[in-house]
Amino acid sequence: MPYTTIELVREGPVAIISLNRPKKLNAINATMIEEINRALDDIEANDSILAIVVHGNGRAFCSGFDLQAGVAANRSTEAEWRAAIDADLELIMRFWHSSKPTIAAVHGYALAGGFEIALACDMTVCDSTSRFGEPELRFGSSIVALLLPWYVNPKRAKKMLLTGQDRMSADEALQHGIVNEIVADGEALARGLALAREVALMDPDSVSMTRQAINQTYEIMGLGKSLRMGADTSVKIETLETELRKQFNQILRSEGMKAALAWREARLNQDD
Numbered sequence: 570m571p572y573t574t575i576e577l578v579r580e581g582p583v584a585i586i587s588l589n590r591p592k593k594l595n596a597i598n599a600t601m602i603e604e605i606n607r608a609l610d611d612i613e614a615n616d617s618i619l620a621i622v623v624h625g626n627g628r629a630f631c632s633g634f635d636l637q638a639g640v641a642a643n644r645s646t647e648a649e650w651r652a653a654i655d656a657d658l659e660l661i662m663r664f665w666h667s668s669k670p671t672i673a674a675v676h677g678y679a680l681a682g683g684f685e686i687a688l689a690c691d692m693t694v695c696d697s698t699s700r701f702g703e704p705e706l707r708f709g710s711s712i713v714a715l716l717l718p719w720y721v722n723p724k725r726a727k728k729m730l731l732t733g734q735d736r737m738s739a740d741e742a743l744q745h746g747i748v749n750e751i752v753a754d755g756e757a758l759a760r761g762l763a764l765a766r767e768v769a770l771m772d773p774d775s776v777s778m779t780r781q782a783i784n785q786t787y788e789i790m791g792l793g794k795s796l797r798m799g800a801d802t803s804v805k806i807e808t809l810e811t812e813l814r815k816q817f818n819q820i821l822r823s824e825g826m827k828a829a830l831a832w833r834e835a836r837l838n839q840d841d
Contacts, residue, residue: 572589634681670692678701700738
């Protein structure tokens with residue numbers, strides 16, 4: 570079946586997954602989830618592919634999960650939200666658990682679920698235009714994969730998550746170990762491909778076993794249990810019925826995200 574929200578190409582031993590909803594800043598909808606999973610299934614079944622690069626077409630890497638699509642789905646029950654959040658978390662963590670090394674090549678915005686995919690990859694390179702963030706709480710939404718606390722100290726994680734920061738610079742991301750390298754504007758994909766080719770030169774069994782050993786260390790420290798607990802919290806947040814959430818979602822459905830955010834900002838100013 571052809572892809573409609575991603576592109577999948579191969580350059581020698583490297584597979585390139587390009588998120589391809591540029592008008593939506595590559596926001597992830599249900600179709601993209603299915604297509605990324607399908608692409609990863611095909612890649613992992615192909616022994617001649619030795620590394621994966623993921624990047625975004627257009628002006629950004631990925632702006633996260635498509636909130637308008639989520640609202641349009643009209644989820645109301647805990648079971649519906651549980652299924653959606655589990656699918657979102659599974660997608661993100663496929664890049665962590667992949668049988669092939671994964672490299673994120675970031676430019677522009679990497680936000681929310683997009684930021685978490687970049688965190689889940691084995692390596693992340695970005696160009697100087699990149700901006701990272703977790704703005705979910707600004708939308709009254711929840712954070713699907715609480716990976717950030719595993720990369721930075723608690724105070725830094727709480728500052729980003731609790732204030733909905735969405736403009737962490739490339740330099741700050743490098744300082745905190747969120748990215749491996751910063752390259753010149755427009756060069757992230759080329760550098761990601763170069764790293765993938767370096768990895769592909771190694772013995773694939775040695776690479777696979779080493780990745781598994783590193784990931785298992787984090788599993789021993791409780792990463793999997795922590796992420797599952799975070800998903801439980803996400804379900805609770807999304808099923809929390811408040812007047813604020815109802816009004817925000819109503820405006821989001823009828824007028825769009827910009828109007829909903831403007832309403833929330835105006836409300837906060839009134840409270841001040």
